[in-house]
Amino acid sequence: MREDCRRHTGPLFDHADTLSVVRDMDALRRSLGEKKINYFGHSYGTLIGEQYAEEYGDRIRSMALTANIDHSLGAREFLVSSAAAAEDSFQEFVKWCDRTSSCALHGRDVTAVWDGLLARADRGEIRDPEHPDRVLTAHEITFNVFRMFYGPDREQLAAYVAGLDAQEPSERQRSTQPRQVRPSTPQGADKETEAEPFYAVFCQDWRFRAKDYPEYARLTQAEMRAAPHMRGTPRVHPAVAGCIGWPDEVNNPQHRLRVTEAPGILMLHARHDPANHFSWAANVHRQTRGTTVLLPYEGAGHSVYGRSDCTRDAVDDYLTELRMPSPGSSCAPAAKNTTH
Structure with a gap:
């Protein structure tokens, strides 16, 4: 599979790691003539944000991360x-x-x-x-x-x-074998290449x-x-x-985060996230304690931003006014899930 993907993709295949994405993102900042960026990252997007803060922390105005990934595991x-x-x-x-x-x-x-x-x-x-x-x-x-x-x-x-x-x-009881369905392809025609x-x-x-x-x-x-x-x-x-x-x-092998020049970064994470364990956010916060504020959402689900007025206001207030929630605070579970 690896060689087939490389053959169809070309040189880009060997530079798809997150650190390469971070460098591309800073190139976009330069090309737009922006001195600093505002960044919101969710799930995999948090890894992009974490590594951007590590590499280019002095070029960040604000950064909010939800459903965080711990790249040290x-x-x-x-x-x-x-x-x-x-x-x-x-x-x-x-x-x-x-x-x-x-x-x-x-x-x-x-x-x-x-x-x-x-x-x-x-x-x-x-x-x-x-x-x-x-x-x-x-x-x-x-x-x-x-x-x-x-x-x-x-x-x-x-x-x-x-x-x-x-x-x-x-x-x-009719059958214990799933039917294998294959699309009809004209003889000699190339199989469709998918983006994966x-x-x-x-x-x-x-x-x-x-x-x-x-x-x-x-x-x-x-x-x-x-x-x-x-x-x-x-x-x-x-x-x-x-x-x-x-x-x-x-x-881009895993390692503990080393963020030295970034401003305050806001992190939100659901206590019962099905994909990214809450300990991941806690670990990232410990690695960047002088830089990050972790606001737990005490409910369930993967997305966090739109869960409640508490989570939405925390992100909006920070990104627009640079107002951080108090360290040690949290957001209560929403009475009804409002976001996916």
Whole structure:
């Protein structure tokens, strides 16, 4: 895959790491004639912001970062904390369903329903509701649910799980093999080339290279222990596995942040983020304690800015007026999710 991507992309492929992006961003600043920038970064965008602050801190007027990434983690820490974040969101969903009468699984043992559903998927018994001729794997189900944690879209999530669980045995026994659907391609025609930059970026930003299968198996076992119901981390596991076999040389290897010249940086992070563990934000804040202020959002979900008046005002006041929230303050969970 790596060589195929390089062949189709050209020299750009070897310069897709975040540090290269940061240098390009400063080139844009220069070309626009701006002395300083205002920057808002979310999720992967926080890594861009963190490294811009490290390289060009004196060129920042304001910087707000939400759902922060900790670029100092080793492979085991990264996998285990990512898995723990997904598992935490699952447990938060279970607690919500137990106390919410509108949950489609209210009054049932949600954990038992979920574990049973994945076991049935392992046996090829669960079908895609939108494509009944196709079997859903356990990984596909966990990934679909993981994405709903981002909202979190709990009503939709509960209805999705309840619907799969309610499938009749007669629906599940027709076939145990998913149909392989391939687009018709005229003989001799080139296959369509798709833009898939993720691995070019991820594998140049992180030195995650399992030396052999036993090491990979140990990482996977640690990940599974951290998330037994979510079966690890649906997003990060494929990312780490996708870097196996890449060269050991990494353009932008992980390291502790060294920010020395930047002004105050505002960080927000949900306490129950399904993808980026809250400890990542806490670690980044510890590494930059003289520069950053961390404002926790005590609720769930991946996006943070539009959660409540508290989160929105904190970011707006800082970016426009450079007013920081008081250190040690936090934003209460919103009564209703208003952003995704």
